[in-house]
Amino acid sequence: MPGELSRQYASCDYDVRHNVSAFGMYQLPFHSGNSILRQMFGGWSFSETGFLHSGLPLSVLSQQYGANGNGVLQASNPAQTAQFAAPEYANRVPGVPLYRKTPYPGVTVTGTKQWLNPDAFVSVIDPTTGACYTGALGVENDNPTICQFGDSGRNSVRGPHFTYSDMYITKTFPIREGIKLRIDGQMFNAFNHPNFALPNTVQAGVPGSPIARFGTLQSTTSPPTGLLGVGLGGDTSPRMIAFQGRIEF
Numbered sequence: 001m002p003g004e005l006s007r008q009y010a011s012c013d014y015d016v017r018h019n020v021s022a023f024g025m026y027q028l029p030f031h032s033g034n035s036i037l038r039q040m041f042g043g044w045s046f047s048e049t050g051f052l053h054s055g056l057p058l059s060v061l062s063q064q065y066g067a068n069g070n071g072v073l074q075a076s077n078p079a080q081t082a083q084f085a086a087p088e089y090a091n092r093v094p095g096v097p098l099y100r101k102t103p104y105p106g107v108t109v110t111g112t113k114q115w116l117n118p119d120a121f122v123s124v125i126d127p128t129t130g131a132c133y134t135g136a137l138g139v140e141n142d143n144p145t146i147c148q149f150g151d152s153g154r155n156s157v158r159g160p161h162f163t164y165s166d167m168y169i170t171k172t173f174p175i176r177e178g179i180k181l182r183i184d185g186q187m188f189n190a191f192n193h194p195n196f197a198l199p200n201t202v203q204a205g206v207p208g209s210p211i212a213r214f215g216t217l218q219s220t221t222s223p224p225t226g227l228l229g230v231g232l233g234g235d236t237s238p239r240m241i242a243f244q245g246r247i248e249f
Contacts, residue, residue: 007089010154011057022050043172043180048190050165051224057155060116060215061203062088063125065132065147088124089150090204096120098157106210113196116157116215121204124150133206159198164223165190172248179249185241188227192239197221 011017025047032038065088100117108114124147126133132147167190173181196217205211227240 007149008154010156013057013155015057015155017054019053020051022048022052024048039173043174045170047168047170048165049225051162052164053162055159055161056198057158058198058202059087059154060090060121060152060157062090062123062150063127063130063203063205064088065125065130087154089152089154089156090121090123091150092152092156093120093122100215104210107212107214108216109213112213112216112218114215115160115196115199115217116202118205118210118214121152123204123206124148126206126209127211128206128209135207160196160217162195162221163193164195164225165193166225175247179247181245182248183243183245185243186227188225188240188242189223190239195221195223 025045028041028044028046030038030041030044032042096119097117098120100114100119102114104114104118107118122133124132132143134146167187169185171183173183175181197219199213199215200218201211201213201216203211204214227242
């Protein structure tokens with residue numbers, strides 16, 4: 001059965017294997033007896049936050065197999081159908097690189113970026129016929145010697161890494177004792193680096209019948225910080241700059 005524990009043994013869905021978070025601040029050391037120079041060059045500070053972590057794991061699946069009610073449907077809860085309802089993983093092609101950064105004809109469409117290599121995975125089910133894939137026609141759908149669960153396994157590949165950095169420049173102007181004006185310049189995603197979410201299309205095809213958008217990056221993921229707040233939309237990838245002023249007392 002595809003739901004056996006041995007078939008599900010793998011990294012958890014939220015496994016971040018490597019994670020680095022860095023925070024720093026530097027205050028410009030300037031001292032002068034001249035009040036004008038103190039106003040111009042004193043009170044400057046620079047701070048930054050940086051986040052870097054490796055990609056999250058994901059699984060590559062086969063096409064759905066019905067087989068007259070005796071098949072396997074892609075789902076996570078076996079109670080959802082009378083037959084099996086569990087992930088049906090694709091087969092791994094030995095010796096072929098898992099990842100591909102260049103466009104793949106018939107798979108990579110405009111507005112997407114290729115991540116997984118379509119040549120590295122083969123669906124157990126031929127999407128053009130609905131039968132178990134053998135590379136030849138005329139084989140019975142339910143033949144147990146042909147219809148075998150894929151060997152790629154759960155969470156066998158990783159998504160893209162995540163790199164994000166914010167920068168803050170601050171200048172303070174003393175007004176009088178106990179009162180000062182503070183002006184901040186804030187840059188969220190300072191280097192304008194896009195961070196992509198996991199591929200949405202992870203069902204593999206068979207040789208000669210590639211699946212459009214398979215293993216492609218189609219959207220960006222939410223940052224840990226942002227001008228609009230985390231997960232509020234609109235700030236998932238571009239650099240955003242804000243200025244603010246306040247009186248501290």
